[in-house]
Amino acid sequence: MTTQLPPGIQLETVDDRIMTLNVGPQHPGSGHMRLIIKVDGDYIVSCDPDPGYVHRGEEKMAEYRNYIQNIPHLERPVIHDSCNILYPYCLAVEDLLGIEVPERAKYIRVIASELNRCVYTLYWLAIYGIFLGHSTMFMWPAGDRELFIDLLEAMSGARVTHAYLVPGGVRNDLPANFEERCLRQVDYFEKRIKEYQAIFYQNPVLRQRTEGTGILSRMDAIRLGTTGSVLRASGVDFDLRKKEPYDVYENLDFETQVLKEGDSYARSLIPYLEMFESCRIIKDALRKMPKSGSVRTKLKPNPKGGNDEAYRRVESGRGSLGFHIISNNRPEPYRVKISVGSFRNLICIPYLLKGEKLGNMPSVYWSLNYWPVEADR
Amino acid sequence: MSTAGGIIRALNSGVKHLAVKRFTLRYPEQKLKFVGDGFQFDPQTGVGIAGLKGRHILFHDKCTGCQLCSVACEGIAEAIGMVKVKETWKHNKKAIMPQIDYGKCVFCGLCVDACPFYALYMTNDYELSSFTKSALIYTPGQLAVKPNISQDVEIKIGKRGATHG
Structure with missing residues (x-):
């Protein structure tokens, strides 16, 4: 039958x-x-x-709200990296509406997004530690993350969903004594994360588990279209902060971290090394920032974009993050497309896990710097 | 580096932390100190003043019932509704003022950016839990009350690590 x-x-x-x-x-x-x-x-x-279990329809929701009302819900896909997901949105809207951003606001945005990158990376690292059964590595980054959350809270007034970046600048100026406090905490943090080396990255148990697992070759990384730390761990020197500098990144002093191995150890090491670079950027930006001046260009109420479109991308914690916005003479965008690094990095999972042991699955999966909510939008 | 040496170094770096001060904030006993009195906004310059985005504070003598905060919240959280108040003001003929549902509010502070009359600010009060949903709806009368809270703990960085004291 x-x-x-x-x-x-x-x-x-x-x-x-x-x-x-x-x-x-x-x-x-x-x-x-x-x-x-x-x-x-x-x-x-x-x-x-x-994927797809946490699809929220962010792109559709954005079509019914004006350019300012879109801010709080667009940062929800990655609440730990909310400045970096709003960054390309603000850049694209500024292109559409023709807004000039004050110089000081550009520096503040860079500082906010680098602080947020550290928050994200520490959270990611904490989960990577607990995936490998290393509970100390969960506690340490989760605690040290508080230093940056504290700074962002002083800056923006919220611990995780800051809604701090807006088209035209930032919501408010830095509080008094912020620079001194920021330098003190970032200096301490730089010393502090060196301790992660001995307990985690140089730990022979971790190295035996992650070295040589899930190797992604340089050619495969390019062919599959991966971005961010996955691409840089496979030996491709590609960082949008260097290659397509937005705002004031071209004035700042930092380097791109590249490793050749392409295994899950290298992929987990790259975000760690980038935290040092983030600290360098923050300190450099604080030094070069204009000491006073406007931080926000005043917008018209309900600004309208012309018959135009804009695409801007930035380097987020998980790779390139782009916003493509089409407007049609209305206060709401006609179409918003969010292109995220998480989703691009997910594509290499079938290639990496083939022939691997099941026990290595968590370390390979999480080393891809994948955030499910962001990938589903 | 030998395997045994690496393990000893890893253990050693953990052991060192026995002498490091505790970083944890003992929350209900200790409360973090924030900058300023909460997030405020100056409509003249169009720039906010840094501070925590906590519960709102409504100044009845300034609110004109223009509903701009309610309009700003449409499409964000729809937490703000305008309600009738008993008192009548010269500048508020309609006698309506915002009522905020903290079960819906996302604390983005865009309603504060929308207020052109310096009437709606945010405060450092973030402890808003309650046993019923209806208790989270703050009437204009409740919003006018200035919060009375003591928050005084800061991150201290010393030779033995960072601590909350």
């Missing part, structure tokens, strides 16, 4: 040796997404990522 199947559904042939494992969506190790993994014993035969 043959069963009539509805169109579009195919029965799978089952091999006795192969077992299908659904990692997620309610698994603490996967985030809000599912990895459909087929295993032969302990070895992964194939892996099929299944």
Whole structure:
């Protein structure tokens, strides 16, 4: 007897040796997404990522709100990196509306986004530590993250969802004594994260688990279109802060961190090394910032964009993050497309996990710097 | 570097932390100090004044019932509704003032940016939990009350690490 199947559904042939494992969506190790993994014993035969569980319709929502009202909901996909997700939005809207940003506001934005990058990276590193069963590495970054949250709270008035960057500058000027406080905490942090070396990155147990797993070659990294730390860990020197400098990044003194190995150890080391660069950028920006001046260009109420479109991208904690906005003479954008680094990096999971041991899955998966909510928008 | 040496170094760096001061903030006993009296906005310059975005404060003698805060909140959280107040003011003929539902508010502070009359600011009060949803709806009368809170702990950085004291 043959069963009539509805169109579009195919029965799978089952091999006795192969077992299908659904990692997620309610698994603490996967985030809000599912990895459909087929295993032969302990070895992964194939892996099929299944994102989309936290789709919020951000792009559609943006079509019904004006350019200012879009700010609070557009930062929700990555609340830990909310300045960096608003950055390309603000740049694109400024292009559309033809707004000039004051010089001081540009520096403040850079400082805010670099502080936020550290917050994000520390949070990511904490989860990477707990994925590998290293609970100290969860506690330390989660605690040190407080230093940056404290600074951002003084700056913007909120611990995580700052709504600080707006088209035309920033919401408010820096509080009194901020520079001194920022320098003190960043200096301390630079000394502090050197301790992560001995306990985590130079730890032989961690190195044995992560070195040589999930190797992504330079050519594959380019071919699959990965961005951010994944691309730089495979030996491609590509950082939008250097290659397409936005705002004042061209005046600031920093370097791009590149490693050749392309394994999950290198991918986890790159964001750590970039935190030192972030600290350098913050200190340099504080030095070069104009000491006074306007921080926000006054907009007309309900500003309208012309019949125009704009695309701007920045280097976020997870790679290039772009906003493509089309406007049609209305206070609301006609279409907003968010292009995120997380989703691009997810594409290499099937290639990386093939032939890998199941126990290495969490370390390879999280080393991709993937944030499920951002990928689903 | 040998494996054993690496493990000893890792353990050693953990052991050093026995002498480091505790970083944790003991929250209900200690409360962090914030800059200023909360987020404020100057409509003349169009720039805000740094501060925590906590519960709002409404100045009844300045609010004209223009509904701009309510309009700004449409499409963000829809937390602000205009309600009738008993008192009548010369500058507020309609006698309506904002009422804020903190079950919906996202504390973005864009309503403060929208107020042209210096009537709506935010305060350092962030402890707004309650047992019922209806208790989270703050009437204009409740919003006018200045919060009375003591927040005095700061991050201190010394030779033995950062601490909240």
